[in-house]
Amino acid sequence: MSPTPNFTGQRVVILHRPGGTTERLIRQLAMLGMRVDVQWAPLSQAAPAPDLVMVDADAGWSELFPWALGQNPMPMIALLSSEAPGRIAWAIDQGARAMIAKPVIASAIFPALVMATRFHAEAIDTAAKVADLHERIRLRPLVLAAVQSIMSMQGCDEAAAYRCLRQDAMRSRLTLEHVAAAILAGGRSRSEAS
Template structure:
């Protein structure tokens, strides 16, 4: 697994502040601006915020949510696990009641800034929230890929039997053939075996090479 690269520079990111307290914006905007972030203030007083995945940029946006809000926004989740929020979330904590902290954690907050806000706490919270979100997102992708390969393993047995029938060989030779072919096609053996089984079921419509959509690096 590749070594995770930690993000230290937050220039050109968007800080989306959600609070009904205008004093938070007055305090946070100068601090976030010095760190290179563009601040967008939003209030829940008039209408609830319900973003779609298209409204947020996972590579640029950071959401800061006031834990004292009476209504909380809806933040879309990553498709890879359905649990991790699409963007990093920081909770602004005034009343440190367990229920408030629980609500912020359910929204996906991975860092907190206590109120009243001190400028020295902002960078640490950004660093923790953004890097922890990146770690969780990468982990979710790995788990999703593993789950996909696990579901595809049933095709390995079927493909081995198909190759044994076609080539008149034993299971070890059939598996070695499939492994070599998957390496040549630069896909996982599970993906290649799925193609072999589907090709066998679709003959003569399907060609002899894996379709382009299956050509993904293992």
Template sequence: MTATPNFNGWRAAVLSEEDGNVERLKRQLVLLGMQVDVQWEPLAPTELPEIIIVDADRGWDALLPWSIEAPQRPVAALLGSEAPGRIAWAIRHGASAIIPKPVASATVFPALVLAVSIHTERLAVQAKIAHLEERLRLRPVVFAAIARLQSERKVTEEQAFAALRSTAMKRRLPMEQIAAAFLGGVDPLWEVG
């Protein structure tokens, strides 16, 4: 993330029972321009806020509406315990920042920025992995196009691959797309052979 987020207008869900810590946290979130909902029941998956702050000292698995390790929103943990199990629970449920108890106003904004930043990075990495997995799934198409070019144009495997790569670079398209178009008969690749 390159810019510090502006939280003005964001909705925040604080999953905790009301107490002095939650009151201080809520006050600070309102000062940042956020609308704050405090509840001690599971979040509905249909209307998720922009950011979630969960009491990791007492949280349970069904409190957040997504599968473990796949957070759909930035999550910060409200944590007063040093118990490794509670810290592990927070991490397992997507928390990427901690707001320590007792809540101090100076800890809230940096924790929110960190949670949003790490969540954004997670989404970017997931998208990149999905893109690479798709390209990997399409590798047989590239190999089939290379084999067909070799057979039809009487070129070596290296020449067929180089021609396919060169065509993709010239057209600024993925090799997989060029290979699929060639195999589908849409593009004869006259520049090869």
């Protein structure tokens, strides 16, 4: 179970027209120790990035954000009064990980902050794992070539050669792919790959 995050000192930008919604958000976020900026203009790439973004999903547009679609570098919460499927889809596509229904009630804010923060962290972790797996798949031909090289160097079968490669990777605390690349580049001797 993940610990409940502490939002004290974090900066949130609310992309919404000033009014009752923003006033309630500012009041509640301030009680949580957050610094709040409200604007109804695109985020600037030159300005320091906030820790969290809340966006009016009823009237928002994609150019509010200086990053590619769904590539938000911080947690995002959609503020939504509409049940229009297009507006909900827009918020999800932008990277919103939680939603607060309008009119805003104070008890909805903290849970949305926690959910958005946790789901954003999980999405980043998952994306990193997927990228690593894609890289390993891309490098799989190196592993096969290294196994074949070990087979010819040691006169062993494929299973034994793979076992040697795996043991070398564990000993050196590198991935199979890195050890395979080193073997193929001549960076590892026959004795190291055994």
